Amino acid sequence: MTPFHAMPGHLIRRLNQIAVSVFQEHMQALGLDLTPVQFAALQALGAHPGIDQATLSALIAYDRATIGGVVDRMEGKRLIARRINRRDRRARELRLTEAGAALLARAQPEVEALQKDILAGLDEGEQAQFLALAARLAQAGNARSRVPMAPAPDGGPDTVGARDEHGQCPIAGGSEAPARGGGRALPVPSGTGGN
Numbered sequence: 001m002t003p004f005h006a007m008p009g010h011l012i013r014r015l016n017q018i019a020v021s022v023f024q025e026h027m028q029a030l031g032l033d034l035t036p037v038q039f040a041a042l043q044a045l046g047a048h049p050g051i052d053q054a055t056l057s058a059l060i061a062y063d064r065a066t067i068g069g070v071v072d073r074m075e076g077k078r079l080i081a082r083r084i085n086r087r088d089r090r091a092r093e094l095r096l097t098e099a100g101a102a103l104l105a106r107a108q109p110e111v112e113a114l115q116k117d118i119l120a121g122l123d124e125g126e127q128a129q130f131l132a133l134a135a136r137l138a139q140a141g142n143a144r145s146r147v148p149m150a151p152a153p154d155g156g157p158d159t160v161g162a163r164d165e166h167g168q169c170p171i172a173g174g175s176e177a178p179a180r181g182g183g184r185a186l187p188v189p190s191g192t193g194g195n
């Protein structure tokens with residue numbers, strides 16, 4: 001019998017806990033009140049201004065029921081603004097405020113730097129191998145997820161799904177998985193706990 005602590009589900013959950021903890025430690029050290037999910041939302045809105053809440057939810061793979069609370073808190077912090085969509089008055093567009101854009105600019109380099117701490121214990125070759133395998137697993141299981149990743153709605157700037165010189169996706173430090181049904185690849189954020 002395989003002990004639970006050697007099972008993939010347990011190890012993935014533990015890695016998520018570690019990634020969230022590392023993210024929070026770095027943000028607290030900077031005096032920033034920002035969660036991994038909020039960071040992913042800021043970056044997605046920076047790349048795709050004017051999307052609605054459902055699209056944001058799909059871009060960052062966060063369930064639609066919970067994203068409302070995340071958006072409410074971010075709006076309360078004046079990081080994002082909701083505006084009525086001119087084409088559909090029932091819909092609300094989401095955009096970064098100046099404060100949201102400034103927070104994203106300040107946090108981005110730190111989030112990119114903290115990826116080394118998340119992957120501590122692996123050498124560079126092992127890190128690349130781990131990221132490739134994690135991306136492959138995320139891609140293979142995307143349709144089985146409670147919240148599958150979706151393609152970017154506008155084909156806008158390709159910051160969502162981009163990779164840096166080390167093959168890492170800079171969006172919350174995740175690897176990338178091709179979007180369900182084709183389309184451009186989207187990030188699989190690391191440390192998506194906390195909102």
